[in-house]
Amino acid sequence: MIMNKKFSTLLASVLLVGSVSANAQVNADQVSKLEKGFYALNASGTAVTTTDGSTVVGKNLQVVDGKLKVANDLTSDYNNALWTITASATNSNHFTLVNKATGLAITFDPKTAVVADKNGAVTAPATGQLLTGQSMAWGWVANSYSNELEAPKALTYALSVDSTMALATATDGTVFAYKYANAKPATGVIALTIQATKPTTxxxxxxxxxxxxxxxxxxxxxxxxxxxxxxxxxxxxxxxxxxxxxxxxxxxxxxxxxxxxxxxxxxxxxxxxxxxxxxxxxxxxxxxxxxxxxxxxxxxxxxxxxxxxxxxxxxxxxxxxxxxxxxxxxxxxxxxxxxxxxxxxxxxxxxxxxxxxxxxxxxxxxxxxxxxxxxxxxxxxxxxxxxxxDPATASDYKTSVADGLYYIKNSKGQYLASPIYNNGDDAKWVTVDANEQSVANMPAYQWVVLKNNTLSYFADKSSVEIINREFAGLNANAIQLYKNEVLPTIIQLLLLMIW
The missing domain is CATH 2.80.10 (Trefoil (Acidic Fibroblast Growth Factor, subunit A))
Incomplete structure (x- = not known):
């Protein structure tokens, strides 16, 4: 399905809250102990060794559309590249890493992890798996004060006494989990390593x-x-x-x-x-x-x-x-x-x-x-x-709607529609005379709305895809809806019971 750029721009102008500067970079310092704060996870494979704020974290871990991704810079919000790191209460060399922007921990379902063959060979998929939204404590460095913090180190998760799950990067830069028998160390992929670094300003x-x-x-x-x-x-x-x-x-x-x-x-x-x-x-x-x-x-x-x-x-x-x-x-x-x-x-x-x-x-x-x-x-x-x-605060305003068929109205009572005379080329706000027109019988005035992410964690704030019922080519993906003072004053989505 090809997104109509004019329509996407129109929706963005009324539905989207501002985002931070694209392609930003974060400077960060080496750390020798873990403290309370937000860390940037260096995923370049090369250690950050400076402590004067002079080093750019070129490759870092972010959460993008529910997946973990190794990125060269920040494509939207630097909060996506910030993480809290907490040592397990029962095992000090195991850590939970939680993303600031989404609240998601680095966690994968072992059932969907790529399985190494009998010789330990792992074939990287085209794309990574979604984070599960649960909590998982990873084996990483010896403890919160370890000198191992000064260099990148792999995250591993013991599935049993004789099998392990680790992480690597898929073809598209997203991260996938793979599992292997300890007796046959994994080959064919390079384990993802990370270093906790302290971002500056x-x-x-x-x-x-x-x-x-x-x-x-x-x-x-x-x-x-x-x-x-x-x-x-x-x-x-x-x-x-x-x-x-x-x-x-x-x-x-x-x-x-x-x-x-x-x-x-x-x-x-x-x-x-x-x-x-x-x-x-x-x-x-x-x-x-x-x-x-x-x-x-x-x-x-x-x-x-x-x-x-x-x-x-x-x-x-x-x-x-x-x-x-x-x-x-x-x-x-x-x-x-x-x-x-x-x-x-x-x-x-x-x-x-x-x-x-x-x-x-x-x-x-x-x-x-x-x-x-x-x-x-x-x-x-x-x-x-x-x-x-900032955008992390604004995330509290995010909301979503159930999959369904909707009217879209603005604060003036106008309907978002693609009148037949436009032949699906564009959408506009249209004033409707209820005595002469019934939008319930006009598919060009109706919109299919589908969640982009049905994962339970995202269910109440997932972005949505919006598609015109009459003209499927008139659509926009990853549209974020906002609640409180944003949604009611700008736009209304009215669910049609015929869905």
Missing amino acids: VAMTKDDLNVLDGGTNGLYFTLTPKKKDLKVDMISGVKFQAEDITGGYVALKELGTKKYLRVDTAVHVATGLNKDNLYQLARKELKAGETTAASVPNHFKIVKDLFKDSVFVSIKQDGSRFTYDEAGNATGSQWATAMVLTGAPHAAADYCTLSSILLTPTTEVMTFFKPATPTSATLVEENLLFAVS
Whole structure:
């Protein structure tokens, strides 16, 4: 079946929440012990040996459409490449690995594993098997503090005292399980090896951030500080739309308004060294003649620590100057030096982070702060961390529908249809006069909807394939539906009982 691109684009515009930047890469460090956090699984076969954030994990394990896949980069969401690793309570050298984006553990059904022949030969299939959605503890490294963590090592699962299941890569890059007798070690395939690596940081773009759907106002995101009751908090509870600015910065527009978040000229009331130095945030419209590209007070860098799953916000700074100077320096720049994200992360960076400053025992304000030596360690202690509505959070909004025959209506009461005069070339929203037309008798106004994944774990959030009943060539696959504020305000799928 060939997908109609126009129709797919139309559906995407009304049904899909934003995704993160395609073909992104993750930098990661070697680890010598396992801690609480999210790891990138290096599947290149070559060890990551650096600890300064300089190494790109070129091949990593991801979950794509319910299958485990070895990928060269991130084709959709870097959360698909992040994993928690937990040692078994009963056997410290066995581990459960769970994907952040999907909640799926690396687990395969031994019954569907490829069987080695009597000589141990394994023939790789064209594609891998689906993950089962259950839990499975794999033999891997000696323990959570083992030096074996410093190099790739195969995952194995003992099926019995004399047989083992292991993993390898199929022709299409997805992972399959195979099983063999211990007396006849497997041949013909190379066992998949993985290394747990600690991912560093990424500067989030508009595509990373705008993952929630605000209806006619467009996509948006939220930032929630991990401290409450901050004075002059202009961020909590606000829906923002991110707009990309050069250098990894974004401008943050308040959803449904013309106001942008900016560093204000007003300061918090303070004394001593902090007097006239702690600038407030504000949400204001651009001044006459201003543009978001040129208005530095509106530029923010939102950086995500992938391992800790937290976000910090920074602004540019000129030299050692802490405050913002609207007039600019000799070169015309107010804050000039961008944050360093590669090499030794943050070590030479010259920037200010959005922080919480305790002015009195009972008054804590949201403002900007520059550590004397801005390193990853000082950021943890001194800056204000946020939770951001990223695609992993947006997954909570995912929903699905039962296989069936449906009408598709938008919030205006129009039906999605392919009128006969279009001859199946396109679909459009059509206003129907119920007194003159009955869509129940019009197959071109009806849609077959089928789940893409019927695995029990995915049943309530599987993407769907949508096919026009009259024109089968008018179809789209892997369409994700969303609940809560997304689905009811944008579109309705009404099940026809004749299915």
